[in-house]
Amino acid sequence: MRSAKPVLAAxxxxxxxxxxxxxxxxxxxxxxxxxxxxxxxxxxxEAREGIVASxxxxxxxxxxxxxxxCETDFVARTDQFQKLVRDLAMQVAGLAPLYVxxxxxxxxxxxxxxxxxxxxxxxxxxxxxxRPQIVEGQLKxxxxxxxxxxxxxxxxxxxxxxxxxxxxxxxxxxIRVRRFTRYALGExx
Amino acid sequence: MRSAKPVLAAxxxxxxxxxxxxxxxxxxxxxxxxxxxxxxxxxxxEAREGIVASxxxxxxxxxxxxxxxCETDFVARTDQFQKLVRDLAMQVAGLAPLYVxxxxxxxxxxxxxxxxxxxxxxxxxxxxxxRPQIVEGQLKxxxxxxxxxxxxxxxxxxxxxxxxxxxxxxxxxxIRVRRFTRYALGExx
Numbered sequence: 060m061r062s063a064k065p066v067l068a069a070x071x072x073x074x075x076x077x078x079x080x081x082x083x084x085x086x087x088x089x090x091x092x093x094x095x096x097x098x099x100x101x102x103x104x105e106a107r108e109g110i111v112a113s114x115x116x117x118x119x120x121x122x123x124x125x126x127x128x129c130e131t132d133f134v135a136r137t138d139q140f141q142k143l144v145r146d147l148a149m150q151v152a153g154l155a156p157l158y159v160x161x162x163x164x165x166x167x168x169x170x171x172x173x174x175x176x177x178x179x180x181x182x183x184x185x186x187x188x189x190r191p192q193i194v195e196g197q198l199k200x201x202x203x204x205x206x207x208x209x210x211x212x213x214x215x216x217x218x219x220x221x222x223x224x225x226x227x228x229x230x231x232x233x234i235r236v237r238r239f240t241r242y243a244l245g246e247x248x
Numbered sequence: 249m250r251s252a253k254p255v256l257a258a259x260x261x262x263x264x265x266x267x268x269x270x271x272x273x274x275x276x277x278x279x280x281x282x283x284x285x286x287x288x289x290x291x292x293x294e295a296r297e298g299i300v301a302s303x304x305x306x307x308x309x310x311x312x313x314x315x316x317x318c319e320t321d322f323v324a325r326t327d328q329f330q331k332l333v334r335d336l337a338m339q340v341a342g343l344a345p346l347y348v349x350x351x352x353x354x355x356x357x358x359x360x361x362x363x364x365x366x367x368x369x370x371x372x373x374x375x376x377x378x379r380p381q382i383v384e385g386q387l388k389x390x391x392x393x394x395x396x397x398x399x400x401x402x403x404x405x406x407x408x409x410x411x412x413x414x415x416x417x418x419x420x421x422x423i424r425v426r427r428f429t430r431y432a433l434g435e436x437x
Contacts, residue, residue, distance in 0.1 A: 111308055112304060112308060112311065113302035113304055119324070122300035122313050122315075123313070124429055124431055126311075128434070238431070240313055240431075242315050242429075244299065244315065244317075245296045245297075248426075
């Protein structure tokens with residue numbers, strides 16, 4: 060009962076704002092669409108400039124080296140690009156992905172993971188025809204752990220790929236995370 | 249003629265100082281010996297603390313990530329240790345070694361290098377019995393290029409290994425360069 064009224068009030072108020080919201084939404088969607096279309100077009104362009112940057116977690120027990128490419132040295136020097144690179148390096152430090160993207164996972168490891176998931180007891184108990192679908196879902200979850208671009212970015216509902224795509228759209232150059240290395244002090248090699 | 253007199257004067261003055269010099273020299277040698285002996289003893293001790301550090305060359309086109317271990321977190325936090333690590337990272341940035349030490353060179357690469365040196369025309373022209381000796385000398389030169397610890401340190405007559413050994417002696421803990429990664433913007437992977 061305590062929360063019912065405000066919720067109801069919000070629900071009643073909603074229609075008043077919803078037209079304006081819808082207009083804004085449409086515009087945003089359109090811009091986003093245009094941005095992404097432009098980003099998609101830019102994704103084919105060569106990106107050989109950029110920067111090599113690092114992030115060392117305070118205390119010096121975790122460190123990251125990253126190379127992010129763009130098309131021109133001019134963009135590489137901008138604050139916006141450098142902030143993006145720093146965000147990416149911090150993401151690697153915090154969430155410890157193993158690969159930049161799904162296509163960088165070694166085939167042998169992907170096959171081993173696939174076999175392990177298929178062989179799992181709870182999967183084996185399901186009807187055979189739905190197992191591949193279940194495994195596919197679990198692989199996607201795994202990608203979101205081990206691949207930087209598939210990881211959720213901080214506590215947003217964006218992935219890191221979304222972040223990069225948005226940067227491509229606003230900066231206007233193709234941007235590519237080329238590679239990263241993450242060291243944790245004393246970890247097994 | 250202009251410089252002959254001072255040189256002669258210095259040469260004549262030399263004996264006056266040489267006894268003191270010799271005494272100092274002996275003491276330094278002794279300390280160094282002890283230091284190295286201590287360093288040698290320490291080299292067996294486990295080094296699991298330390299820091300992960302980075303050096304990015306101005307402009308962001310070359311960057312290095314490095315892990316250097318010592319025995320305690322206390323030493324890891326000292327300026328002396330951190331300066332050593334920074335020197336090592338800058339060395340890697342500048343001289344681009346491929347491996348920490350000779351024992352990290354993959355066997356296949358070592359064998360290929362050996363075969364290439366032995367097969368070289370100028371070596372093949374030498375008598376067979378001295379060829380291994382020539383190749384050994386050339387391998388040592390190669391080590392001094394590709395192995396961080398075998399590289400000359402800046403324009404001193406020390407190697408990087410000497411630098412680390414001296415640090416072990418003065419800091420009093422085992423120190424180990426565990427690994428490094430060097431990125432140059434846009435290089436072939």
